[in-house]
Amino acid sequence: MxxxxxxxxxxxxxxxxxxxxxxxxxxxxxxxQSPKVMIIACSDSRVDPATIFGTRPGEVFVVRNVANLVPPCEEGGGRHGVSAAVEFAVTKLGVEEILILGHGACGGVNAALTGSLKDAGIGDGGFVAKWIDLLDEAREKVVAEHGTGEAGQKALEQECVRVSMKNLLTFPFVKERVDAGTLKIHGAVFAIADGRLRVLEDSGQFEAA
Known part of the structure; x- marks a missing residue:
């Protein structure tokens, strides 16, 4: 250890x-610093973006949180850590690409899928429960189609990436640049077990890189 x-x-x-x-x-x-890419990844100790992509210092601007989630743009009270990081990366650093990086065996996704934080080994309720409720709508869709087993886990890990990509577009400064063609948003899922990276293609499917 x-x-x-x-x-x-x-x-x-x-x-x-x-x-x-x-x-x-x-x-x-x-x-x-002048990174061209922002990566929003999970806090999971097994999924370090710099290790996975072999980047050098200064090449990527990284934000990590439980289940690599991006909340929708909201104003008012609260501490908007992810939103602040997105704003800084896009408007100050002028990144040209944002990657939402999900991963296999994600505990946050499993907690959302099963509805039990205890089963995910991260306690009951609190901050995590409020955070992963960003996946409630996606969870309903996944459970109806795949259940709560291994297939559901994999499906929700992919849906989690899609949710964050969709939420990014609720930020006016992000959508404005995407529409202008100066900013691109990507999604991918890294499988810890086999080391494969699956990238979300224009077809809407995740394909092995």
Whole structure:
């Protein structure tokens, strides 16, 4: 098990190796960032976008949360962390693409699918329950067609990506750029078990990359 003390040891290895090897790159990044892609991924420890896509520091702007969800654009009270990140990436950094990255064996999706946070191993109610209710409508559709077993899990993981992509378009500054052709939105699901990436194609289906 990796503890904080182990992470410090890892930092020393990084500082004495990779950082030195790319010192010029890090000095360049200290002056600012200009990523072209934003990735909205799950907080799951098994699904690190930088590892999956082999990106270098400064290449992708990443936001991670339970079940890689994007809420619809809402004004008023509350702390809108994901919305703020989307706004910053699109209007300040000028990213050209946004990828919603789902994954297999997602605990947040399973909690939404089964209606039981206990079964997902993440406790009862609270913040998570309120967050994953963004999937309520998609869940009804999936359960009616696939049930709550393995097929339902896979289907809802894909629907989760579609929900977030749809919600992105409720942000005026996102839709404006998509309509103008200066911003593209992509969806994909990474399967932990076999390492396959399935990308949402124009056909509306997820196909192996």
């Amino acid at each position: 990796t503890l904080f003390s182990d992470m410090i040891d890892g930092y020393y290895r990084f500082r004495g190796g990779e950082w030195l090897e790319e010192r010029e790159r890090w000095m360049e990044l200290s002056g600012g």
